[in-house]
Amino acid sequence: GAGVSQSPRYKVTKRGQDVALRCDPISGHVSLYWYRQALGQGPEFLTYFNYEAQQDKSGLPNDRFSAERPEGSISTLTIQRTEQRDSAMYRCASSSGTGVTEAFFGQGTRLTVV
């Protein structure tokens, strides 16, 4: 596609439910990144993929969070047993190489846990 596409744009879920957030990167981009942005804060790194390999997941806050990119293209960030503190904007970015300086960000998914 023309840009990084994230879906849904907005998600409201009840506490305890699982959610899956989708990221469709720019075609041909090998690197994919997930960030989380709480209200009034800057984005914080969650995880990084090079092709289908998850190279770094050090930013995932706990084991309720997981991410995959099985075919090296679309990625899914899954949050199990959601809690109110998970409410945030989740941002995905992709880049053509490992140089994040040229990463392109999607519009984000606004997650609200009620």
Place this chain on the structure above:
Amino acid sequence: GNSVTQMEGPVTLSEEAFLTINCTYTATGYPSLFWYVQYPGEGLQLLLKATKADDKGSNKGFEATYRKETTSFHLEKGSVQVSDSAVYFCALLSGAGSYQLTFGKGTKLSVIP
């Protein structure tokens, strides 16, 4: 660890006013520095960058100079327009091969006619 501190907003300016948004950083090694912008309803976009000391990044009339001695990367524009209203984020990338951007909290700019 790495950190970025930028001036808190919101900042409200009249059209054609001079803009400065301060940004200072703490990092190991020799980081690359960036300004990202988020326009209403859109994703983060790279506005400008500088990869070494004394470099000046510029784009769309915005400028920022990488000052190693003061660990700063202040964003400036001589004459803002209403269309510059957005949230601006200062960020750093620490070292070659790094891929984790560290962002500041963002500064919301509103430009009124």
